[in-house]
Amino acid sequence: MVAKSLFLMSLTALAVFPAHAEIARVKSSSGSAIVQRGTNHIPAKSGQELLAGDYLVTGKDGRIALTFIDNTRFAVGPNSRIAVSTFEYDRTRQTGSFVTQVDRGSLAIVSGKIAKSGRDAMKVRTPNSLLGVRGTRFIVEVPK
Amino acid sequence: MRLRDLVPLVAFALAGCAHSSMVLLPDEDGGHGQVAILESDGKPTEAVVTDANSRATLGGSPSIKPLGASGLKADEAALVGDLPPPPKSFTLYFLEGTTEMTPESAPVLEELRAEIAKRPGAEVQVTGHTDTVGNDADNDALSQKRAEEILNLLASKGFDRSIMSAVGRGERELKVPTGDNVSSPVNRRVEVIVR
Numbered sequence: 001m002v003a004k005s006l007f008l009m010s011l012t013a014l015a016v017f018p019a020h021a022e023i024a025r026v027k028s029s030s031g032s033a034i035v036q037r038g039t040n041h042i043p044a045k046s047g048q049e050l051l052a053g054d055y056l057v058t059g060k061d062g063r064i065a066l067t068f069i070d071n072t073r074f075a076v077g078p079n080s081r082i083a084v085s086t087f088e089y090d091r092t093r094q095t096g097s098f099v100t101q102v103d104r105g106s107l108a109i110v111s112g113k114i115a116k117s118g119r120d121a122m123k124v125r126t127p128n129s130l131l132g133v134r135g136t137r138f139i140v141e142v143p144k
Numbered sequence: 145m146r147l148r149d150l151v152p153l154v155a156f157a158l159a160g161c162a163h164s165s166m167v168l169l170p171d172e173d174g175g176h177g178q179v180a181i182l183e184s185d186g187k188p189t190e191a192v193v194t195d196a197n198s199r200a201t202l203g204g205s206p207s208i209k210p211l212g213a214s215g216l217k218a219d220e221a222a223l224v225g226d227l228p229p230p231p232k233s234f235t236l237y238f239l240e241g242t243t244e245m246t247p248e249s250a251p252v253l254e255e256l257r258a259e260i261a262k263r264p265g266a267e268v269q270v271t272g273h274t275d276t277v278g279n280d281a282d283n284d285a286l287s288q289k290r291a292e293e294i295l296n297l298l299a300s301k302g303f304d305r306s307i308m309s310a311v312g313r314g315e316r317e318l319k320v321p322t323g324d325n326v327s328s329p330v331n332r333r334v335e336v337i338v339r
Contacts, residue, residue, distance in 0.1 A: 022309075025339070027228040027265045046265035067228045067339040069269070069309075075226040077219065091269075091311045092284055108223045110230075111177070120180065126164045128203035129184050136177025138193075139167040139220055140202075 023087045024050040024068040031078070032059025052087040056080065058105065070096065071112030072122070079144065080105020085125075089114060098122040106141045109133070164202040167211065167220060168193045172230065181206050231339040232259055235319075236294065240329070243297050253301070259338045260303070267339045268308045270295045275331040276315045276324045288312030294334045 026035070026048040033044040036055035042048060044056065044064045056064050056076050064076040070089050076082055081103040089096035095117035100107070102124060111133050115122035120132035126142050170176045176196035181189050184203055191206045197215075200208040216224065234256045237246040245253070260266045272287030272294070291310035299305040318331045 022267075025265045025267045027263070028226075048265070063226055065226050065228045066265075067231065067267070069267070069339075071231050071337075071339065073228050073230070075223050075228075077223045077226075092288075092313060093316070094313075106219070106223055108220075108227055110172070110227060115177075120182065123182070126202055128164060128186075129206075130182045131166065131202075132180035132182045134178040134180060136179060137169045137171050137224075138179055139169065139223060140164070141166070141220075142164045 021051070022049040022069065023052055023084065023089070024066045024072075024074075026050070027065045027067055029062070029064045031061030031063060033057075033062040033064045033076075050084065052084060054084055056082045056084075068098075068112060070094070070098070070114045072098065072114065073110040073112070075108040077106035077108075080107065082107055093117075096121065099125065101125045102140050102142050103127065104142050104144050106139065108137075108139045110137045111135055163204075165199055166193065166202060167199050167216065168196055169224065170196040228339075229263070231337050234259070234336045234338070236334045236336065237329070237332075238294075238334070240332070243293055256336055256338065257303070260307075263338060266307055268303070269337040269339070270298065270308055270310050271335040271337060272310070272312045273317055273319070273331060273333050273335060274315050275328040276318070276322055276326050278325075280314055283314040284312050286312070287314050290334060298336075 026044045026046055028046050029044040034057050035042040035044050035048055035050060036057050037051065050066065058064060058076055058078055058080045060078050062078050067073050082105065083101040085101050086097055086099035094113040096114045098114040111122055115133045115135050122133040124131040124133060124140055126140060166179060168179055179193045181191040184206055189206060193200045193208055197211040198208050199211055200206050234252050236249045236252055238244060239246060260268060270291045272291035274283040274287045288310065291312055295308050295310045298308065319333060320328060320330050322328055
């Protein structure tokens with residue numbers, strides 16, 4: 001019985017947000033710009049899809065601009081290492097949670113539907129702080 | 145230790161102190177939101193950055209100050225300038241129960257094609273919306289099915305299937321607010337969002 005309801009719950013979760021689903025696409029990039037997925041280093045060319053858990057990594061001349069499926073937009077500056085640690089989004093209800101970790105570098109964000117879906121549903125973590133995003137446009141900078 | 149040996153040490157200490165920071169900007173439509181500093185150095189804080197064009201240091205006790213006349217630094221302005229354009233939305237109407245577009249919607253299809261062409265790395269969400277006739281679960285299923293039908297229609301008209309996805313929003317986002325169980329052709333629509 002428990003096993004069955006767990007099975008049904010996992011089916012529901014899959015229907016809502018399949019694992020390995022596209023969460024964003026790269027719109028433009030320049031210089032040294034990669035999407036790091038596990039041990040794979042994928043060039044961050046325009047059209048490249050992003051999955052939850054991916055890292056965005058740029059070198060000293062690198063930039064990446066991307067838009068998420070909840071309308072959130074990112075611009076990643078040079079010398080950056082940024083992870084989209086959590087991205088869960090119910091596209092029918094437009095609710096979810098979104099955690100980005102800025103290890104170093106700079107990131108401009110225009111928040112989207114997830115940030116609107118609940119208080120601090122979108123968070124940004126830096127090495128020494130945790131931010132709750134309440135519907136807005138802002139920049140985070142983490143010097144090396 | 146001689147004074148000149150201290151200089152690199154001081155420089156190192158200063159670099160070590162280089163704070164993480166954030167800048168809250170006005171939204172593109174002129175309003176602005178807020179950013180709460182929920183934790184600093186592992187401790188909860190009550191600090192909230194509430195004013196647009198303010199800079200806050202992160203770590204320790206956050207200090208929040210207006211940007212002032214100097215505004216953004218050059219690298220910050222470049223970063224903001226690099227943000228992708230906002231997504232754009234197009235609405236299509238169909239003759240009831242068919243995949244035949246209303247005459248007014250036909251030109252919208254060409255605008256849609258042009259918009260996708262000018263956005264490198266475009267991604268397209270075909271969103272079905274219903275009116276309030278029927279229950280929520282049925283309308284979710286109906287709008288999803290509708291979105292899939294129209295996605296197929298767009299693919300048959302040469303739109304790239306690999307950049308499109310279908311989403312049903314049911315009756316959650318009415319174009320014109322109505323009570324429950326109100327038939328409304330304006331609310332029965334397909335919205336195509338180009339990102």
